[in-house]
Amino acid sequence: MPTALPLYTALPFLAMLLTIALFPLWLPHWWESNRSKLVVAAGLGAPVLVLYLARQPGALVHMAADYVSFIILLAGLYVIAGGVLLTGDLEATPLVNTAFLATGSLLASIVGTTGASMLLIRPLLQTNRERTRVTHTVVFFIFLVSNIGGMLTPLGDPPLFLGYLQGVPFAWTLRLWGPWLAMTAALLVLYYAWDRRQHARETKAALERDHTQITPLRIRGALNGLWLVGVVVAVAFLHAPARELAILALAGISLWQTPKTIRRANQFTSAPMVEVAVLFLGIFLTMIPALELLHVRGGELGLREPWQFFWATGALSSFLDNAPTYLTFLALAQGLGLPAEVVGVPHVILAAISVGAVAMGANTYIGNAPNFMVKAIAEAAGVRMPSFFGYMAYSGAVLLPLFAIVTLLYF
Numbered sequence: 001m002p003t004a005l006p007l008y009t010a011l012p013f014l015a016m017l018l019t020i021a022l023f024p025l026w027l028p029h030w031w032e033s034n035r036s037k038l039v040v041a042a043g044l045g046a047p048v049l050v051l052y053l054a055r056q057p058g059a060l061v062h063m064a065a066d067y068v069s070f071i072i073l074l075a076g077l078y079v080i081a082g083g084v085l086l087t088g089d090l091e092a093t094p095l096v097n098t099a100f101l102a103t104g105s106l107l108a109s110i111v112g113t114t115g116a117s118m119l120l121i122r123p124l125l126q127t128n129r130e131r132t133r134v135t136h137t138v139v140f141f142i143f144l145v146s147n148i149g150g151m152l153t154p155l156g157d158p159p160l161f162l163g164y165l166q167g168v169p170f171a172w173t174l175r176l177w178g179p180w181l182a183m184t185a186a187l188l189v190l191y192y193a194w195d196r197r198q199h200a201r202e203t204k205a206a207l208e209r210d211h212t213q214i215t216p217l218r219i220r221g222a223l224n225g226l227w228l229v230g231v232v233v234a235v236a237f238l239h240a241p242a243r244e245l246a247i248l249a250l251a252g253i254s255l256w257q258t259p260k261t262i263r264r265a266n267q268f269t270s271a272p273m274v275e276v277a278v279l280f281l282g283i284f285l286t287m288i289p290a291l292e293l294l295h296v297r298g299g300e301l302g303l304r305e306p307w308q309f310f311w312a313t314g315a316l317s318s319f320l321d322n323a324p325t326y327l328t329f330l331a332l333a334q335g336l337g338l339p340a341e342v343v344g345v346p347h348v349i350l351a352a353i354s355v356g357a358v359a360m361g362a363n364t365y366i367g368n369a370p371n372f373m374v375k376a377i378a379e380a381a382g383v384r385m386p387s388f389f390g391y392m393a394y395s396g397a398v399l400l401p402l403f404a405i406v407t408l409l410y411f
Helices: 007-026 034-055 057-081 094-127 135-144 158-165 170-200 204-212 224-237 242-257 260-265 271-301 306-319 322-334 347-363 369-380 388-410
Strands: 085-089 215-220
Touching: 007 034, 007 271, 007 322, 034 057, 034 271, 057 094, 057 158, 057 224, 057 242, 057 271, 085 094, 085 260, 094 135, 094 170, 094 224, 094 369, 135 170, 135 369, 135 388, 158 170, 158 322, 158 347, 170 224, 170 347, 170 388, 224 242, 271 322, 271 369, 306 322, 306 347, 306 388, 322 347, 347 388
Parallel strands: none
Antiparallel strands: 085 215
């Protein structure tokens, strides 16, 4: 039996999370390169690799299996969703914009928050190109499509898939329909009222252009919808390695069958997926001692109530990557000796961790990967997006009161 780890062995994990949170702000140009990210991931992961090669090689094998499954799922969804092209320019009425957000909130749990965001953000921006007041629409898109919408299946958001790999049943996340529906409905109603006011303040010329310059929605690459269903079936009913082989096969078919013109129009490249693979290699490695420490000493932190797990998980997910944050607090809960209803914790505790990780990733641009991607695409389309702290003013005013209500209702 290995001896207890000293606390300092968790420092590489902490450094990895802080690097992900701060380097995009402090060293944006250096951090843009995936080679820079690989240097950081390898440098911080190497000490842990050496430690566990000597201490517990089996932990490295387990980590590697989870990492491969995680990356293959994300890559499969990214490749298949990248083969679907939605084009068109509808009249940007409050009802049409709200329908975009509602559709994205449903799709996010099927194709993932990244897939749904990349599929819908460009046609939404095209639809709103004649309007001058669009910032609030992109902000609510990040709230709903890039984060909260992906709460109902393990495919929706990376934290939930990691939970699935840890033994959470595939259908368990459907238990989160209550918080999902409450937050989604509240945000859609609020957005509709907000957009009606902004729509009424548009100039007559802008509204006239919006009314006359209309192109019907058109979808290309629709066959990829069948491959997405195949991924859902594979995750729900197959186990490793058959699950991963099936996802790779479906992604390969998508690459083979989808015309290259569609992927070019979607500006599809491998760079975002390489970035995710590199960063999560460092995260998966460095979090091994952190998770071990939480299993052993988690009770010393004083977290026991569902609302505490909801806000603690959410607060860290706002500024650090929400996937390892989810695993961190799951490990902490497993070390408390609470009733083992699902993966060693009570249902309500796992729900609090899950909702906190997924929903509060919307609090900042760095809480979840699609947030920055949507911001960059919107700015490239000419939308003036708020600064880092300006965005937090939106999330603080809109989301924090909503999270307080969710706490009272569910946790």
